[in-house]
Amino acid sequence: MDEVGEAHTRVPCASEMRACAAVLVSRVTARNRLPLDYSERSLRVVDFMIDGLRKGGADLERARGTLFGLGAYVGEVLVRRAGAVWVDFDAQQRGYFGQPVGVRMPDGRVWNPLGKVVNRFETGGPEDSLQLFCLKLHGRARRAAA
Template identity: 40%
Template sequence: MSLPVPLTVETAAALADSVVDAARQLNGVELDFSEASLAQVDAILDEFHEIGSRATASATVAFGAYIGEVLVRNAGYRWRDTTAEERDLYGGWPMVVARDADQKVANPIGKAFKRVDNGPGEGVAFFYTVMAQS
C-alpha cells in the first residue's frame, strides 16, 4: 500500500483530508466531513466494488480514514490505537475510533473494505447512522 502519510492516529485527519482533495480532483465531488457526505463516499466506493479492495487498498484505507473523521468531527468519537487483541478482532488495523461516553468502538477502515468487497449492503452512510446513535 502506498499512502500519502503513515497510517497512525496522529495522521488520520491528514489522510482524510487527502481523500477530500482526491474526490474533488478525480470525481468532481466535494466532501465536507458531514454525515450527508457519506452518501457520496458510498457512491465512490461502489465504483471500487468491481475492481476489489486488494486493487484499491490504499484508496480504501484513505476512505476509511475519512469515514472515521466524520465520526470524530460529528459524533463524539476519537481515534485511538488498537490493542493486540483488538487488532485480531478488527482485521489487523492499527487504529479505530472510540467514544468514551458510551464505550462504542468502530472500525471505519474495516468498514470501507467491507463496502468495497460486499457492495451496497455494507453502506457507510448507514454505518454512520448506527454508530452515531447514543
C-alpha cells in the same frame, strides 16, 4: 504521509488519520468536485465511490490505498460529527478488527471505520452502507437542544 496509497505499506497511527482523510478529500475533490464536506450526508458519496470501484473491476489489492483513505474519511466524519476520537488499537483489537486504528465513541465503544469500508467494497450490499452505519451508530454524542 504524502499519499493515501502509502497507508497500506506501513502501520499508521491514530494521530495520522486526520491528515490521511484530508489527503483523500483534496485528491478526490480536485478531480471530481465531489461534496466531501465531513457531513453524515457525504457518506452517501463514499458509498457511491466504493460501489464505483467494485463495478469498475478493481480488486481489493488494487483498491487498498483508496479504501484506506475512504476509511480515514469515514472515521473523521465520526470524529467531527459524533464526538469520536481516533485511537490506536492494542494487539487484541488489531487481531479482532484487522486494522491498526479505529475510533472510540463518547460512550467508550470502539468502532472500525477502515474495516467497514472494506466490508462495503467486498459485499456491496445496502446493509453495509456507510451512511446508514453512521446514522445508526450507537454511542454517538447527542447534540444539546437549542
